[in-house]
Amino acid sequence: MSNTGEFAGQGSISVGTVKTANAVFLAPMSGVSDLPFRELADRLGAGMVVSEMIASDALAQSRRDVLRKACTGSVRPFVMQLAGREARWMAEGARIAADLGADVIDINMGCPAKEVTGRLSGSALMRDPDHALSLIEAVVGAVDRPVTLKMRLGWDRGRLNAAAIAARAESAGIQLITVHGRTRCDFFKGTADWAAVREVVDAVAIPVVVNGDITSPAAARNALACSGAAGVMVGRGAYGAPWQPGRIAAALASGRDPGAPSLAEQSRIAIAHVSEMLSHYGSALGMRNARKHIGWYLETAGFDGATLKAWRRRLCTDETPSRVLAGLAEGYRERQERAEVLQ
Secondary structure: OOOOOOOOOOOOOEEOOEEOOOOEEEOOOOOOOOHHHHHHHHHOOOOEEEOOOEEHHHHHOOOHHHHHHOOOOOOOOEEEEEEOOOHHHHHHHHHHHHHOOOOEEEEEEOOOOHHHHOOOOHHHHHHOHHHHHHHHHHHHHHOOOOEEEEEEOOOOOOOOOHHHHHHHHHHOOOOEEEEEOOOHHHOOOOOOOHHHHHHHHHHOOOOEEEEOOOOOHHHHHHHHHHHOOOEEEEOHHHOOOOOHHHHHHHHHHHOOOOOOOOHHHHHHHHHHHHHHHHHHHOHHHHHHHHHHHHHHHHHHHOOOHHHHHHHHHHHOOOOOHHHHHHHHHHHHHHHHHHHHHHO
């Protein structure tokens, strides 16, 4: 049952009653897709953004750090992703997510991290489809919001059961499925198998989104062509480039890649992002959490190896926010001057 058409990946996607701005989504990424990053990607053109993975039982316990992850902010539509292994906590987590303003609830069956699968959550659920279905039914039955599912191709290459699980999930009320084109045991090694996602597309009538190695407009077009999916989800391709989902969406819509922002615009985005993180977390925690993003921004800007290392050392060890922000602006100016000399 194909759910794609001639313009797959170019227009919006209907997720139950929710309609996305376009068919290029920002992936849930632990420690990355927090509120400042989601709001930035949304402003820069992502069709839909997804929260960091949130443990359903921890959400029910109202842990402060978890509630911070669950902030919806100004983003609409907003998807909150829940993880867990017990139906009662998944249902309660879904109710709380809806109360907090989530427009869509996403169920995590794709995380490969050992600390998650060791607790029989994430992609470990793909080893027990009957139990996975009980969690899906619990969440769907708990809320009046659309419920979606994110998973991998299977636990390992000997158990590629994504299509079978997808068909059962659709019958249970799931409105959209995202498939990362690797198994759990692949982790992030090798390349994503976009063609293998086509089996899931053919098994259901609801939209399927392809994920894994979507790093450019060209990669997005290839992933859509290989998988037949309705849209793409950008994960690591947005590191240091929160504009990437919007860039890909614009390229799919127009047939022309607008390219990355200018270095001056990248500087503005990076500085605004770090400033928003300082406001969201407070100076000390915000500075610690921003360091990985600063490193990624510098890489994306194209600093050479030695220069990159020097700037990263300077900006990612300084504890004073004002110096870091001023240094980030200085680094971009230096990079732009160097680029002009080479032209």
